[in-house]
Amino acid sequence: MEDEFSGARWRKSSHSGGGNDCxxxxxxxxxxxxxxxxxxxxxxxxxxxxxxxxxxxAVRPGGPAHD
Incomplete structure (x- = not known):
């Protein structure tokens, strides 16, 4: 990983479920x-x-990606 993000605090969406594919x-x-x-x-x-x-x-319901 680039040093640029070494101190970053990464989070997954609570909607991602138990898998690791997000x-x-x-x-x-x-x-x-x-x-x-x-x-x-x-x-x-x-x-x-x-x-x-x-x-x-774009990804929220009703956004451009859902038109």
Whole structure:
């Protein structure tokens, strides 16, 4: 994992169930970082705060991804 996220506090959604097949998020300076829970050492990417808000809007019921 990149040193950039070494102190990040990663969280899974409470909706992910008991499996390990979800996306984890860590809130970092200016936005959010995302990674695959199955491969936490495989890397992560950062979204600015506006990108995180846009992602949430797209995946929430009634959002653009559900039109």
């Amino acid at each position: 996306v984890e998020v860590a809130f970092v300076d200016g936005g959010a970082a995302l990674r695959d829970s199955k491969d936490p050492e495989g890397g992560a990417f950062r979204l600015p705060a506006s990108g995180w808000r846009g992602l949430l809007a």
